[in-house]
Amino acid sequence: MPGVPPASRALTRPRRRLVAAAAALVALTAVGAGSLLDLRTPAPKSAEAPAGAFSAARAYADVQVIAARSHVAGSPANEQVRAHLEQQLRGLGLETEVQDTVAPEAGQLSGAAGGATLARVRNVVARLPGTDSTGRVFLVAHYDSVQTGPGGNDDAAGTSTILEVARALTTGPRPRNDIVFVLTDAEEACLCGAAAFAASHPLAADGGVVLNLEARGSTGPVIMFETSRNNAKLVDIFGRAAPHPVGTSFAVEIYRALPNDTDFTAFLDQKFVGLNSAYIDGGAIYHTPLDTPAAMDRGSLQQHGDNALGLAREFGRTDLTDLRSGHDATYFPVPGGLVRYPGTLTLPLALLAVAAVAALGWLTRRQGRASTGRLAAGFGLALVPIVVAPVAAQLLWLAITAIRPGYAELLDPYRPIWYRLAVVALATAILFAWYALTRRRIGPAALAVGGLAWLALLGVLLAVAVPGGAYLTTLPALAGALGGLVALRTRQTGPWPVVAVTAAAAVGVVILLPTVVLLFPALGMGMGGVAALVAVLLGLTALPVVDLLHPQAGGHRGLLALRARRLAVLPAGAAAVAAVVLAGVGLAVDRFDADHPAPTHLMYAMDAGTGQARWLSHESDPQPWTDGYVDGVTDVGDDFPGLGDGELRAGPAQAANLPAPKLEVVADATAGGERTLRLRLTPQRAARLATLHVDTSTATVLRAEVAGRSVPVEPRAGKWGFGLVFHAPPTEGIEVVLVLRPTGGQVALRAMDASDGLDALPGFRTRPPAVGVVGSHSSEMLAVARTYPL
Numbered sequence: 067m068p069g070v071p072p073a074s075r076a077l078t079r080p081r082r083r084l085v086a087a088a089a090a091l092v093a094l095t096a097v098g099a100g101s102l103l104d105l106r107t108p109a110p111k112s113a114e115a116p117a118g119a120f121s122a123a124r125a126y127a128d129v130q131v132i133a134a135r136s137h138v139a140g141s142p143a144n145e146q147v148r149a150h151l152e153q154q155l156r157g158l159g160l161e162t163e164v165q166d167t168v169a170p171e172a173g174q175l176s177g178a179a180g181g182a183t184l185a186r187v188r189n190v191v192a193r194l195p196g197t198d199s200t201g202r203v204f205l206v207a208h209y210d211s212v213q214t215g216p217g218g219n220d221d222a223a224g225t226s227t228i229l230e231v232a233r234a235l236t237t238g239p240r241p242r243n244d245i246v247f248v249l250t251d252a253e254e255a256c257l258c259g260a261a262a263f264a265a266s267h268p269l270a271a272d273g274g275v276v277l278n279l280e281a282r283g284s285t286g287p288v289i290m291f292e293t294s295r296n297n298a299k300l301v302d303i304f305g306r307a308a309p310h311p312v313g314t315s316f317a318v319e320i321y322r323a324l325p326n327d328t329d330f331t332a333f334l335d336q337k338f339v340g341l342n343s344a345y346i347d348g349g350a351i352y353h354t355p356l357d358t359p360a361a362m363d364r365g366s367l368q369q370h371g372d373n374a375l376g377l378a379r380e381f382g383r384t385d386l387t388d389l390r391s392g393h394d395a396t397y398f399p400v401p402g403g404l405v406r407y408p409g410t411l412t413l414p415l416a417l418l419a420v421a422a423v424a425a426l427g428w429l430t431r432r433q434g435r436a437s438t439g440r441l442a443a444g445f446g447l448a449l450v451p452i453v454v455a456p457v458a459a460q461l462l463w464l465a466i467t468a469i470r471p472g473y474a475e476l477l478d479p480y481r482p483i484w485y486r487l488a489v490v491a492l493a494t495a496i497l498f499a500w501y502a503l504t505r506r507r508i509g510p511a512a513l514a515v516g517g518l519a520w521l522a523l524l525g526v527l528l529a530v531a532v533p534g535g536a537y538l539t540t541l542p543a544l545a546g547a548l549g550g551l552v553a554l555r556t557r558q559t560g561p562w563p564v565v566a567v568t569a570a571a572a573v574g575v576v577i578l579l580p581t582v583v584l585l586f587p588a589l590g591m592g593m594g595g596v597a598a599l600v601a602v603l604l605g606l607t608a609l610p611v612v613d614l615l616h617p618q619a620g621g622h623r624g625l626l627a628l629r630a631r632r633l634a635v636l637p638a639g640a641a642a643v644a645a646v647v648l649a650g651v652g653l654a655v656d657r658f659d660a661d662h663p664a665p666t667h668l669m670y671a672m673d674a675g676t677g678q679a680r681w682l683s684h685e686s687d688p689q690p691w692t693d694g695y696v697d698g699v700t701d702v703g704d705d706f707p708g709l710g711d712g713e714l715r716a717g718p719a720q721a722a723n724l725p726a727p728k729l730e731v732v733a734d735a736t737a738g739g740e741r742t743l744r745l746r747l748t749p750q751r752a753a754r755l756a757t758l759h760v761d762t763s764t765a766t767v768l769r770a771e772v773a774g775r776s777v778p779v780e781p782r783a784g785k786w787g788f789g790l791v792f793h794a795p796p797t798e799g800i801e802v803v804l805v806l807r808p809t810g811g812q813v814a815l816r817a818m819d820a821s822d823g824l825d826a827l828p829g830f831r832t833r834p835p836a837v838g839v840v841g842s843h844s845s846e847m848l849a850v851a852r853t854y855p856l
Contacts (some may be wrong), residue, residue, distance in 0.1 A: 289356025
C-alpha cells in the first residue's frame, strides 16, 4: 500500500502535540470521574432525620430484626418476622391484614424442575387510603429468606425500606392515590406470594403501578433494571421523581431476555405496570450465611429508600388512569440525571449515525487523509480488538478460576475490584497494541473512521434486535462522526480540531464508562468479556485522542523511526503489565478465609423404604471438602424426582433415623375406567417442602387438584411422569386429588419431603472456618423419600 503524506494521516495535527494530549486526557478524565461519581450511593441519614425523610438508620433497625436468622417460608422464624411486620404497620395506623392462601408459582404452574409448584403463603398487606384515588400504587418486597442465609440484603433491604417509606408517608399529607404496601411470602421458593396477591387479592383486582424492591448483593447503586412494556411515561416519572435515578434501557432489554424472575414477574403476568429496582454489587454473599445485616451498605439502603419514597409520592399524586405510552423509552444515566427519549427515535438515530460516519469517510478521502483502500482496511482491522478483547478477558478468567476453582460457585469474587481493573487493562492493552501495529501502515484517520463505522453498524443491529441498547453505540458513533467532520472542516493547526474530537470522545465516556462499571456486577466476572467489549468500544470512540499519545504519524526514518515505533508500543506494554499485576494482586488479596469462605454445595438424600442414603453435590469439580463426601456422577431423577433431573456428584452415606412423609388414602373410588384417589400427604418432621410423583407406567394422570386448586397435568420425562412440589406445607398435611387411568394393578407414588441442616446427620463433618455454603436453594438440603404402591 503506497505511503500517505504525514500531514494527511490524522484527523488532527496540533502543533503542540503533548500539550493537546494532556489537555484532552485531563478533560476526559474529569468527564469520566464525574460520570462515576454520579453512581455513588448517598450518605445514609441518621435516626434524627426529619420525619418526612427516609432514614437508613431507622430502616436498619428493622433489618436487624428481620434478618436476625434464616426465615424460610413456613418456618417459625418466618412467623416471627411476619408478626414484627404486622406490628410495625398497624402501629402506623394502617389498615393491615394477612393474606393466608395456597398459590401456584408465578408465570406457570409447572415451571419447577420437580413438577407443578405451589406454596402456602401469608402475605402482609397494608393500605394507606388516598384522598381522591385514580388507582393504586403498590410497594412490594418479599420478607422470606433462603434457607442458607438470613437475607440481610435479600430482601430485608426491600422490606425495611417499605416500612420506613410507610412511616414517612403517614407523617405528612395523605396522597391522592391509594398506596398499598405488599410484603410477600415464599418469593425464594416460587414467587408464590406475589402470584397469590396479584391474581386473587381484592386490592389487586383493578391493577395499578408496582414498585418492586430487591437486592442481589450487599452494595452498589440501586439500579432500576426492569419495567413493564410501553414504559415511556413510567421512565419519565422515574427520571423526575427518583432523587438518584440509575437505570438503563439496555438493562431492561437484557433482563427481559434472561430466565431470571422476581416478584415483579407475577405482577407483569397480571398486566400491572411498574418498575423493578435492586442493588447488585457484592454478589459473593448472595443467598449465603454471610448475607447478614452487618454486610449491608447503608448507602445502598438510603438510595433504595430515597428513590422509593420519591416515586411513591410522585405516583401518589399522578393521574394513574393511563401510564402506558405505546412505546418504550431509551434512557441512561448521566451526571445530574437521566437522559431519556422516545424509543421511536432509535432506528432513525442509528441510520443517521451511519450516514454521518459515511460523510466523515467521504470527507476524509476527499481531503487526502486516507485512500479508499485504507478506509476499507481500517474498517476491517477495527474488528480485531472488538473480537480479541472479550475473548482474551474470558481466557483470563478461565486462567484465574483454574488457579482458584472456588470462584466457579460464586456470582462474583468477594473482592472483585482487582479483577475488574485487570479486564479493563487487558482490553486497553489489546486496543493500544492493535493501534500501534496498524497506525503507521493504515493511518490514524482510516482507523478512526473504521472504528466509528463498526459502532454505527452495531447501532443499527441493536436498534433492530435490542432497541433499548442501541444508544450504547449509536450516540458515540454519531458524536464521533460529527466531531471528526468539525475537525476536518476547521483550521487543522488550531485548537478546535482537538476540542471537537475530545468533546465527541466525552460523549462516549459519559455513555460507555458507566456501562462498563455496571456490567461487572450485573454479569459477574464469569462474563467479564462483555465489559471488555464495551471498554474497547469506548476506546474506538476516542481514537483521535488516543492518537495524540503517539508520535506524529509517518515522516521518520532510521533511528527516529525505530524510536517512534518503540514509543508507540509503550502504552500497550504498560497496560499489559498492569493487567498481569492487577490479576496477581487479585489472587493475592482475594483469598478464601473464615470471613470469605470457599463456597461448597452438599445435600443428603435417603430412601426410607430401602434404607439407602447418599451425599449429593452439584459441584462439577468438587472442592477438597466436598470431595470427602462424593466421588462419581449419578442421575437421581428415578430415586428423588423432587430434586429434578440432571446429573449430580454422589457418594455413599449412613442411613439416618428419619421418617418419610406419610401418604394416607382418604378416599378411593373407581368409575368408568377412572380411579379417583383422595390423598393426604403429611411430613413427619419440620419440612421446607414436600413432593409427590406418579409412576406414569402404572397410571396416566388425567386431572389433579392440590389443596382445592386444580393444577395442570403436563407430562415430565422419565419414570415419574407427573409431579407436584408444595412449599411451606402445613403441619396438618396437604390434600391431593388424583384422577387416574390405571395401566395395571397398583399405582406407584413417590413421596418426598426436604428440610434443611446437615449437622445432626451421621458421618457429617463440620466445615472448617474457610469453607462455606454456596448460595443455592438446595444447599444443606436433607431429603427423605419413599414409594407407596396403592
